[in-house]
Amino acid sequence: MTSRARIEHMDDHTGYLIIKVAGMAVPAFERALVSLGLNTRQVRVLGFLHGESLSQAELCARTGLDRTTMVAVLDELEQLGHATRERSKSDRRKHVVRITRNGKAAYAKATKKLLRAQEELLQPLAPAERAQLHALLSRLFDASQACAPEPAAEVVS
């Protein structure tokens, strides 16, 4: 019975489509940043630093990266002159991570590059359709986030 049942391909299912399209998007974004000498993870971290200075643990909580990875990313960003680390005066265990002027400029450039890459990726869709897609994906993502609430972020000085 089961072996006789009509077997359907998973390939054209929505879940697979999401994964496939993401599989196109990830390398496209990475490619968009190579001319800046950056990767998406570094840019993601920079994005959380532009308004406030955060500890490494706080950055981990926001980006979802674990702390060992964060050490490596911040080493890279420090090397590039895009961020700085210094001991917190209120809690000497913590590092206050700050974005530099260069880092802000790099982030602005990266954002433009990424937007252009996204533009290219979404080119097959009309503006109204892109908005539709965005809204639908937002609903999916927000629903999943509603299940796993995070504790409020705490900014260090």
Place this chain on the structure above:
Amino acid sequence: MTSRARIEHMDDHTGYLIIKVAGMAVPAFERALVSLGLNTRQVRVLGFLHGESLSQAELCARTGLDRTTMVAVLDELEQLGHATRERSKSDRRKHVVRITRNGKAAYAKATKKLLRAQEELLQPLAPAERAQLHALLSRLFDASQACAPEPAAEVVS
């Protein structure tokens, strides 16, 4: 100027949303299969074997896996009794890969599990919206495929 420019978060851009939602889908699908002792890659390979027997090279062409990975996946599927390998009579370099009765049954079960996982993933959307999302993603994927055409597949015996 650049450092003064309004810096926007990439987080709520469509490209990032696609990647994030895929980041939810991938583990959801893997989880859906653990009770069957399978992973998505194995199921993907099985899906291409239900109608025809293919050589390993052909399976690589269809799944996008490279041949070293395919060796490992087929080792696993053979171990599980879901597929068999035998030398092709027409070209003794090739292996004819066949899905077994058990393999077909496992694939049918896996398909159901994956559909249920997808159902759960898309639960926040109404049926019409799911269809919309599917159509939009299809357009994005098809557009990218149009650029890189594949040679016609050749079935072995």
Place this chain on the structure above:
DNA sequence: TATTGTTATACTCTATAACTATA
């Protein structure tokens, strides 16, 4: 004792190259 950042280690994935047997 718990937390922050760091380092070291191991484990998985992937990509490459080399090897065999066949053509």
Place this chain on the structure above:
DNA sequence: TATAGTTATAGAGTATAACAATA
């Protein structure tokens, strides 16, 4: 010489655990 399958190896990426400094 080229192809199909296999094996070995090296690299990136990730996860885990242990460690020093501080709370």
